[in-house]
Amino acid sequence: MNKKIIFVAAIVLANTGMTWAAQQDKKNDGKETTVAAARNSAAPAADSKTAPTPATMDPAYLIGPEDVLDISVWKEPDVSRVVPVRPDGRISLPLINDVQAAGLSPQQLAGTVTERLRKYLNEPQVTVIVTAINSQRVFVVGEVLRAGAFPMLPGMGDTIVVP
Numbered sequence: 034m035n036k037k038i039i040f041v042a043a044i045v046l047a048n049t050g051m052t053w054a055a056q057q058d059k060k061n062d063g064k065e066t067t068v069a070a071a072r073n074s075a076a077p078a079a080d081s082k083t084a085p086t087p088a089t090m091d092p093a094y095l096i097g098p099e100d101v102l103d104i105s106v107w108k109e110p111d112v113s114r115v116v117p118v119r120p121d122g123r124i125s126l127p128l129i130n131d132v133q134a135a136g137l138s139p140q141q142l143a144g145t146v147t148e149r150l151r152k153y154l155n156e157p158q159v160t161v162i163v164t165a166i167n168s169q170r171v172f173v174v175g176e177v178l179r180a181g182a183f184p185m186l187p188g189m190g191d192t193i194v195v196p
Contacts, residue, residue: 096134096142097168098122104146107158112150115164128153139163 096102098120106112116124122135129149134142139161150157169185 094138094163094166096137096139096163097166098135099167100134100163101165101167102134102139102142103160103162103164105160105162106146106150106154107160109154109157112154112157118168135168 096118098118100118101115102118102124103115104113104124104126112127114126116126118124118134122133123131124134125131126146129146132142132145132149137145143159143161146161147157147159150159166184170182171185171189172182173180
């Protein structure tokens with residue numbers, strides 16, 4: 034019972050804060066925008082299906098299954114590509130085939146890809162950018178308006194209440 038009251042109070046407070054922010058934003062420019070836009074568009078709106086962008090990503094982020102990666106090899110457009118991380122945690126790239134990506138940071142994966150490409154290219158320079166974070170999700174269940182899986186957005190870990 035006590036946990037249920039805390040959960041309802043947290044939802045009411047969060048909703049009140051979002052409503053206030055939207056009203057303040059409407060006063061500022063005459064147009065209603067989302068709370069996310071008021072935060073310099075650094076994070077997508079909580080109701081969107083868009084995953085966090087690299088600008089909002091923790092530098093210690095570890096790649097997970099279903100994330101989308103932009104692998105760029107400087108001056109080698111045939112090797113560069115956008116790839117999803119498969120459920121087994123691997124990605125496929127030309128020349129080097131399958132590479133384990135899940136569990137590595139983007140910098141670690143860039144190092145691994147660089148080492149494997151050295152067999153085929155002279156001094157490859159690899160950049161890995163996470164373009165979509167789909168591996169971290171929160172599941173909303175119970176008596177709610179919209180149940181389902183939602184992307185874990187930056188800062189959500191501080192506000193989620195589990196009764």
